[in-house]
Amino acid sequence: MEVISTGVKLLDDTLGGGIPVGFTTLVTGSPGAGMELFAKQFATAGKPTENVVYVSTTERNEDVLSTMKRYGWKHEINIINIGTRYYEKVLARKLEVSKYRYEGLSREDIDTLIHGAESEREENFLSNLTYEVSKLDPPLRLVIDSLDFFLEQRPHKDVISALRMIKAHVQHSESVAFFTLQKDVYEKSTYSGIEGVVDCIIELDTWIEKADYKRFVVIKKLRNHPERTGVFRYLIGENGIAITKTS
Numbered sequence: 736m737e738v739i740s741t742g743v744k745l746l747d748d749t750l751g752g753g754i755p756v757g758f759t760t761l762v763t764g765s766p767g768a769g770m771e772l773f774a775k776q777f778a779t780a781g782k783p784t785e786n787v788v789y790v791s792t793t794e795r796n797e798d799v800l801s802t803m804k805r806y807g808w809k810h811e812i813n814i815i816n817i818g819t820r821y822y823e824k825v826l827a828r829k830l831e832v833s834k835y836r837y838e839g840l841s842r843e844d845i846d847t848l849i850h851g852a853e854s855e856r857e858e859n860f861l862s863n864l865t866y867e868v869s870k871l872d873p874p875l876r877l878v879i880d881s882l883d884f885f886l887e888q889r890p891h892k893d894v895i896s897a898l899r900m901i902k903a904h905v906q907h908s909e910s911v912a913f914f915t916l917q918k919d920v921y922e923k924s925t926y927s928g929i930e931g932v933v934d935c936i937i938e939l940d941t942w943i944e945k946a947d948y949k950r951f952v953v954i955k956k957l958r959n960h961p962e963r964t965g966v967f968r969y970l971i972g973e974n975g976i977a978i979t980k981t982s
Contacts, residue, residue: 742780757934
């Protein structure tokens with residue numbers, strides 16, 4: 736089976752050469768663990784033949800690219816910025832409505848002044864995402880940072896259903912997909928549903944022990960290869976994320 740690099744050499748070795756083509760990978764962790772950095776590192780490890788697409792929900796395009804440049808990674812990628820669309824279509828409108836309310840206008844007047852009947856239309860960014868993915872040319876190296884945005888916007892069952900569609904598309908097109916997700920935020924059933932869909936689960940874990948900041952990467956799942964699960968130390972240095980040794 737063909738495999739592709741994660742961008743982390745020793746992690747590739749542990750996984751048997753990398754992530755198998757057709758796989759979807761979930762990376763979980765707490766804030767500060769480096770998930771968003773790992774997402775960029777994974778994106779920039781793409782082969783010239785791969786269509787690298789980075790879906791950002793929290794950063795501007797220039798912020799994504801500046802991080803890649805800072806680490807010396809190649810940054811010729813396509814960016815779909817859901818976060819920017821959310822600001823322009825939802826947050827900016829809400830801020831404008833708040834301003835008019837503060838100035839004493841009624842809701843009816845606000846709707847007429849700003850968007851008329853369109854002001855109540857709900858934007859479904861999850862449907863936008865699956866539509867955008869369906870149009871992309873394979874083979875894909877798709878990175879979605881992060882699933883948290885969609886879980887905050889839509890019913891969790893809809894997000895899990897969308898992941899199934901993306902997974903099917905990835906398998907059919909012989910591509911790979913990479914998602915980030917915060918740990919210990921949602922109900923167990925949500926995590927179970929997502930973890931049941933994806934093929935590989937990697938957790939970035941951190942804690943402080945006697946003033947020493949410890950970082951561990953946990954390979955929790957690699958479909959059909961339970962022997963490759965395990966716990967390893969990692970660090971974040973001038974070249975990004977790197978595994979240092981077995982715990």
